[in-house]
Amino acid sequence: MKIGTLVGSLALGGLAVFIGQMNATAVPQDGSEGGVSAGPDVTVGAIPDVARYAPGTFNGVEYASYAIGTTSCNIGTTQLQWQPMPSTLHPVIPQNMYRYSNGRFEQIGMSWVKHGFCALQQTLCGPCTPAGSGCPTVLGVGCSDPYTASLNGDQNDLKSRRGVNATTAVFGSNYSDPTAETAEPTSLRERLRVRRSDLNPTSNPGAQYFAEGQYAHPDDAAAGNDDNNCSYRKFTVGTTWSTTQGYALTYSGGTVMQQPAINAWQTIQPDVSTREYDVAGDGRFIFAYRTSNNGDGTWHYEYAVFNMNSHRSGGSFSVPVPTGVVVSNIGFRSPEYHSGDQKAGTGGYNQNTAWTATVANGAITWSGVPYATDQSANAIRWSTMFNFRFDANQPPQAANATLGLFRPPTTASSAVTVPMGSHGPGAPPPPANPADLNNDGTVNGADLAALLGNWGNSGTGDIDTSGVVDGADLAALLSAWTV
DSSP, X not given: OOOOOEESOOOSSSSOOOEEOSSOOOOTTSSSSOSOOSSOOEEEEEOOOEEEEEEEEETTEEEEEEEEOEEEEEOSSSOEEOOOTTOSOSOEEOEEEEEEETTEEEEEEEOOEEEOOOOOOBOTTSOOBOSSSSSOSEEOBTOEEEEOHHHHTOGGGEEOGGGEETTTTEEOTTOOOOXXXXXXXXXXXXXXXXXXXXXXXXXSTTOEEEEEEEOBOHHHHHTTOOSSOEEEEEEEEEEEEETTTEEEEEXXXXXXXXXXXXXXXHHHSTTOEEEEEEOTTSOEEEEEEEEEEOSSSOEEEEEEEEESSOSSOEEEEEEEOOTTOOEEEEEEEOOOOOTTTTSOXXXXXXXXXXXXXXXXXXEEEEXXXXXXXXXXXXXXXXXXXXXXXXXXXXXXXXXOOEEEESSOOTTSOSEEEOSOXXXXXXXXXXXXXXXXXXXXXXXXXHHHHHHHHTTTSSSTTOTTOSSSOOHHHHHHHHHTOOO
């Protein structure tokens, strides 16, 4: 089970969120409730270390190669199977890397999935009831199991993501990996591969970086406890490039447990809105979005869509654009599949072909090659995040947006109205409460954070429209406080 959510609209610009719920059922430990989950429940308790490997050049692009450590915790009420291949009763572990820079939060790297093989019985996340001594093939209740970065970077246990159904975490014990690119340096293959240019401190001044680990386990998914399986941790990038190890990475702060890295965007910019959407009978997407005034008569619209565990995946993304609105600076980004995964047809599963943006029929739509044409086409597959952006010559107003699903079944809808109320280009209606800065119906800490984050500037938080966010606006917000 997942939380069933019926939503009104997706934010076009993302300053307002209106969510209706119908038959909502809270599932223990879906990442937001806390407490103890019924059944097995694996999550990432810590991201403790990082391993560096030799960088290399592929297709004229220079890459760094890494692996991150992940310590799992069974926070449920029953044991978790941890049997090695060829058994399918064990977790698979993807590793991802993200960068925040100049208002954009983007995925810049991804690995293949590490296959678990046995579990130590440690106590990172609290009291442990061991399933046995040594490293048994079961993770006990309350127990933790550390996979160091070097283990997660061991290419013998890394396999393509393509064989895993992310919704059920079921995979075939004998599924075959795609044929590796012979020209790709061996040190880059299957590991957390990142472009050197995306890490270069000179090219990315002020950037913030995040590592993310995720576990997918068939028993965990069957118990409905698979929406808290991501955790992330911030890190900094060294200033010196090593020809044998790339840039040094240093963690800062602790692991943010049971949250995907996309949520870090809101911690950096409080006026970012995020919403979860569970596709019926499938998996979860998370959307984050933000609008900003460019100061020249145009507004910038920035979206990120993360597929946590949807097997059907995302195949298109559409935002309404009213007649007469001029759209410019259209952008798109998706992470790079690699090590053979990016090849089409029998050679691989996911192409890196960028989606095409079109402005027609009252909307801007990004889309890739449809599933019916090419099942290996680029899509928002599990544990990946895509970015969409544009400028428009009108400020935001309420609108709906659509996420088109990539993979059938034909018995389900091929598109969903995403669970976010939103703003889009057009003449904005006057807000019901000018102190409700994110238009969620209440004046609370989120509005206060947005005001304080823009203190001394114009725009967000300028409640009295004086041209600057100051003490008068703070007093107006506090006097309108509702929760």
